[in-house]
Amino acid sequence: MSRRYLFTSESVTEGHPDKICDQISDTILDTMLALDPSSRVAAEVVVNTGLVVVTGEISSSASANFVKVVREKIAEIGYTNPKNNGFSSDSCSVLIALDEQSADIAQGVDQAQETREQTSDERWDAIGAGDQGIMFGFACNETPELMPLPISLAHRISRELAAVRKSGQLAYLGPDGKTQVTIEYEDGQPVGIDTILVSTQHQETFDGLSSNQDVQARIKKDLWKAVVLPAFAGLDIQPSEKTRFLVNPTGKFVIGGPQGDSGLTGRKIIVDTYGGYSRHGGGAFSGKDPTKVDRSAAYACRYVAKNIVAAGLADRCEVQLSYAIGVARPTSIFVETFGTGTVSDDKLLALITNHFELRPAGIIETFNLNKLPSERGGRFYQDVAAYGHFGRDDLDLPWEKTDKVAELKSAVAKREVVSV
Numbered sequence: 245m246s247r248r249y250l251f252t253s254e255s256v257t258e259g260h261p262d263k264i265c266d267q268i269s270d271t272i273l274d275t276m277l278a279l280d281p282s283s284r285v286a287a288e289v290v291v292n293t294g295l296v297v298v299t300g301e302i303s304s305s306a307s308a309n310f311v312k313v314v315r316e317k318i319a320e321i322g323y324t325n326p327k328n329n330g331f332s333s334d335s336c337s338v339l340i341a342l343d344e345q346s347a348d349i350a351q352g353v354d355q356a357q358e359t360r361e362q363t364s365d366e367r368w369d370a371i372g373a374g375d376q377g378i379m380f381g382f383a384c385n386e387t388p389e390l391m392p393l394p395i396s397l398a399h400r401i402s403r404e405l406a407a408v409r410k411s412g413q414l415a416y417l418g419p420d421g422k423t424q425v426t427i428e429y430e431d432g433q434p435v436g437i438d439t440i441l442v443s444t445q446h447q448e449t450f451d452g453l454s455s456n457q458d459v460q461a462r463i464k465k466d467l468w469k470a471v472v473l474p475a476f477a478g479l480d481i482q483p484s485e486k487t488r489f490l491v492n493p494t495g496k497f498v499i500g501g502p503q504g505d506s507g508l509t510g511r512k513i514i515v516d517t518y519g520g521y522s523r524h525g526g527g528a529f530s531g532k533d534p535t536k537v538d539r540s541a542a543y544a545c546r547y548v549a550k551n552i553v554a555a556g557l558a559d560r561c562e563v564q565l566s567y568a569i570g571v572a573r574p575t576s577i578f579v580e581t582f583g584t585g586t587v588s589d590d591k592l593l594a595l596i597t598n599h600f601e602l603r604p605a606g607i608i609e610t611f612n613l614n615k616l617p618s619e620r621g622g623r624f625y626q627d628v629a630a631y632g633h634f635g636r637d638d639l640d641l642p643w644e645k646t647d648k649v650a651e652l653k654s655a656v657a658k659r660e661v662v663s664v
Contacts, residue, residue: 257406271316277614290508298314298342379565394521444491446498544602611642
């Protein structure tokens with residue numbers, strides 16, 4: 245008997261209050277790593293009407309004008325007119341409350357338990373995980389970028405929403421916005437688009453429209469043509485006459501951004517990852533330097549899962565890692581292919597153990613995580629702080645590469661046996 249069900253994922257634009265915080269946190273990280281690649285950063289941000297608070301811990305040989313960094317990022321996002329948005333890069337107050345990283349944490353990161361106990365002389369045992377925790381990565385063959393379709397479409401629509409605002413095509417739009425896509429599945433495969441929801445900040449009146457009813461009708465018409473349909477370009481699945489399209493269901497969305505709601509770093513972890521389609525370890529990404537395995541190991545998990553799916557070893561793959569603070573080697577590795585694997589999960593676990601480096605120092609070196617900001621003009625992490633950290637075909641992300649495919653296929657063909 246076939247099983248039909250609906251699954252929904254959401255995204256938010258870069259002007260959403262929580263995403264403002266994520267981007268400021270990661271801009272601070274970019275700034276510090278570009279100046280000193282060994283910087284230790286844990287930057288948290290809160291925004292509210294007219295206020296930005298930056299707190300957390302930073303240890304670095306470099307210094308920066310954080311107030312300037314904050315204001316420039318807010319302006320780039322689009323908050324430059326306090327009359328339209330109630331929040332502006334020039335007029336908001338910026339408070340900085342930063343300390344140094346705890347010495348107790350630093351000693352475990354600077355020298356892992358393995359080297360302190362002289363159990364290993366390998367260079368990738370040199371540093372320990374910056375905290376304990378669990379991380380997940382996922383990939384599936386529903387989209388070209390090997391991401392679940394609901395979150396992929398939600399991000400596509402959010403990015404188009406920002407693009408038409410910034411280009412001036414729909415200049416009446418504001419920076420704040422949310423999208424949501426509901427996909428109909430049959431036997432685990434997407435078969436239709438059930439609902440598309442877009443909530444977008446906008447000017448109260450524009451182009452001579454005299455009533456809110458006319459404003460909302462115009463927005464809905466414009467969004468379908470300029471945002472939704474372009475988001476589906478190149479995809480086999482398309483909206484149909486049965487697809488429900490909801491726009492600003494409250495009736496209007498004029499008050500938005502930090503004026504409408506406070507924001508906080510790390511409050512959109514499902515938007516950042518797989519839209520709820522896969523499990524999540526609970527750790528946020530933004531504002532954390534690569535020694536924090538919440539971030540770097542989650543990237544490694546995605547890299548492993550994506551290469552397994554790209555190699556044709558599974559249609560769906562989820563990978564979990566766990567770490568102990570101050571210890572280099574993962575405390576556990578788990579892989580699940582939900583019955584879609586062409587080889588057993590036990591054999592995949594053996595392949596992962598043999599072909600992927602999962603110690604923090606190895607992950608950092610594999611992806612060049614400490615040096616990417618300086619190599620890319622002082623910005624890298626801030627670019628993944630909105631519209632998702634995975635499946636980004638608009639960015640050249642090291643954890644999205646499928647450069648292990650040939651190696652994995654060869655190992656399977658040779659019936660490689662690895663003890664785990």
